[in-house]
Amino acid sequence: MAHKNFKNIDKTVFGRGSFDMLDEIIAPVRKENKGFFLFVVDHFFVGKPLEKRIPVKENDVIKFINVDLHEPTTEQVDELRDEILATNGLPSGVVGIGGGSVMDIAKAVSLMFTNEGSSTLYQGLNLVKRPGIYHLGVPTISGTGAEVAMTAVLTGPEKKLGLKCEWTPFNQIILDPELTASVPRDKWFYTGMDTFIHCIESEYGILNNAFSNAYAEEALKLCREVFIGDNAGQTPENDDKLMVASMMGTLSLTYSEVGICHAMSYGLAMVFHERHCYANCLAFQHLEDYYGDGVREFKTMLNKNNVILPQNLSKNWTDKQITDMAHVAYNLPHMWNHAIGTDWKEKISIDTIKDLFKRL
8 A cells, every 4th residue: 555645734723703814824924925915716705795804905916716607727727827927926825715616726826826837737646846835725615625635626628637746735724614604505515515425435445544434434424414414404503514524524535535426527527517516416326336325325415405416418418428528537547446446447448437427
């Protein structure tokens, strides 16, 4: 077994109202580089009370990102980096405020400020040459775990793959469950299921171990309380629990890995631009022969929360679209290795994966 020596978040603050600590936390960092911060913020908060609470100073730059248009792209990150350097110079740091897409953009652009060329050059493991600038994450939705993930997942012209290295994780995160209260119910469910699926895929694969299992089991316990417990639903107490579950589910993956569902989700994202968490749900419901009790429990959560996922989508897909998705999924060997075993290529072919997509 190859042992992982992974980098975690340097500092974490958790609790309702902790967002108000942001100003004092980043104050000492303002002395670095050109003395200004870049705030990358979900467009959802334009005109909302949170916008006025962001501690923007005179020379700071705030960029509102409409994450509903598409998932983070290499082009988007490159253009943001180039624009800021050309007009303002090198920031003291980057603050990301939003969901998983904003977290990934903030992590990626912090790295690209100090690494030359396109971010497409760095999609993969340990390809980044230099440490990025200071970056801080404030998640406003729970589930993806991007706030503690070692990757910044970007969709490029040829592939969807993360920038993954020891410098990707945030220097600081602020976990304030109050910020998730405005999340629409459908997004609340789909992103929460991303945490649930992380844990199931982590536990069902060959890389599962005592470290990953401890985080996954606690995250699953919290997910069950939030989605099918006696007091299930969007409540302040459950918002607290889901924010912690999101973090722990992803920490489970740092010493394990995702599997078949995530490989299929990447294919759905590349070909049909489906949102990550929703794509996971579309695929996971059809993987009972791989994830047994996990899928059955997922379906219980669907029923409990009155969520109905579409069926028979593949009837409207061309063979080329299905083949393209299968190739995207096949080219994620670390996921198949974890899910199927080191001999996965003897058991999984492009045709096998095409058949998986045809289930949808």
